[in-house]
Amino acid sequence: xxxxxxxxxxxxxxxxxxxxxxxxxxxxxxxxxxxxxxxxxxxxxxxxxxxxxxxxxxxxxxxxxxxxxxxxxxxxxxxxxxxxxxxxxxxxxxxxxxxxxxxxxxxxxxxxxxxxxxxxxxxxxxxxxxxxxxxxxxxxxxxxxxxxxxxxxxxxxxxxxxxxxxxxxxxxxxxxxxxxxxxxxxxxxxxxxxxxxxxxxxxxxxxxxxxxxxxxxxxxxxxxxxxxxxxxxxxxxxxxxx
Numbered sequence: 095x096x097x098x099x100x101x102x103x104x105x106x107x108x109x110x111x112x113x114x115x116x117x118x119x120x121x122x123x124x125x126x127x128x129x130x131x132x133x134x135x136x137x138x139x140x141x142x143x144x145x146x147x148x149x150x151x152x153x154x155x156x157x158x159x160x161x162x163x164x165x166x167x168x169x170x171x172x173x174x175x176x177x178x179x180x181x182x183x184x185x186x187x188x189x190x191x192x193x194x195x196x197x198x199x200x201x202x203x204x205x206x207x208x209x210x211x212x213x214x215x216x217x218x219x220x221x222x223x224x225x226x227x228x229x230x231x232x233x234x235x236x237x238x239x240x241x242x243x244x245x246x247x248x249x250x251x252x253x254x255x256x257x258x259x260x261x262x263x264x265x266x267x268x269x270x271x272x273x274x275x276x277x278x279x280x281x282x283x284x285x286x287x288x289x290x291x292x293x294x295x296x297x298x299x300x301x302x303x304x305x306x307x308x309x310x311x312x313x314x315x316x317x318x319x320x321x322x323x324x325x326x327x328x329x330x331x332x333x334x335x336x
Contacts, residue, residue, distance in 0.1 A: 097161050099223045105158035106222035113228040116146065117207075124204065124240060127190060136190045140183045143237065147176035150230055171255070172230070178252050191246035196288055203239030203285055207232035225272070234259045238285040245292050253289045260286060 106113075123142050127135045151172035155165045162168075182188050210232050214224035225232075234256050241248050260282040 101159040101161055102225070102229075103223035105154060105229075106224070106226050108158060109153060109228070110222070110226065113226055116149070117227045120146075120236065127240075128192075128243065131190060131192070137183065139190065139240070140179055140188070144176050144179045144183070146228075146233055147172050147179060149228065150233055151176060154228075154230065168230075171259075175252060175255050178249060178255070182249055182252075187247070188241075188244070188249050189247040190244040192243060193245050196242045196245065196285075199284060199288075200239050200242040203235055203242065203282070206235045206239070230259065235282055238282050238289075242285050242288065245289065248289060248292075250289075253286065256282070257286045 119142065123135070123139050127139050151169045155162075155169035155172065159165045159168075207227055210225050210229070211227065219225075237252075238256055241253070
């Protein structure tokens with residue numbers, strides 16, 4: 095646990111100004127996408143997501159959290175999600191078309207990353223060894239909030255990866271005593287449920303090739319494999335700290 099918080103402190107000390115800039119860019123892009131959606135703003139948001147996920151993969155995990163034994167698999171996990179966004183830019187799959195069905199929940203989720211550091215301060219932590227704006231759980235909850243505003247057509251691969259990350263976040267609350275992550279991970283659950291419900295109710299899976307059942311099994315096996323690697327490496331780290 096000491097290693098975990100030391101790496102958090104190292105990350106925040108080096109990047110706090112960049113994190114503030116990333117958040118400000120995200121606010122501008124989100125507001126613009128909501129108020130004046132067009133092909134340019136949609137592309138800008140997708141490119142922002144690519145940069146955000148690469149940041150978590152490279153800067154957070156590979157550089158600042160290299161002392162953690164499981165940083166490699168987590169960097170790969172977030173790098174894969176960045177690649178999914180690259181694919182989305184190429185194909186234009188996620189349409190960012192408003193449905194207005196889940197706006198209230200979306201705005202609550204979009205506010206959660208700002209609550210994240212406040213919870214750390216409320217329980218007596220101080221900068222830099224505290225949760226801050228641009229961290230894996232806050233990026234995941236931000237993504238879910240944005241996508242819930244535009245549920246007409248979303249990338250189910252990305253949703254499944256975010257679902258997996260929500261479960262990871264819940265497990266971290268116990269191992270590393272981070273109630274902030276419990277707050278974000280649990281807040282993501284209703285959003286993820288709504289994505290899956292929309293996916294199946296709208297029959298978006300009917301015309302896929304290969305058949306939907308094969309895609310679903312592939313996704314399940316992929317998530318189980320990542321989960322097994324994560325649990326193993328986290329267990330080994332806990333054992334090494336005793």
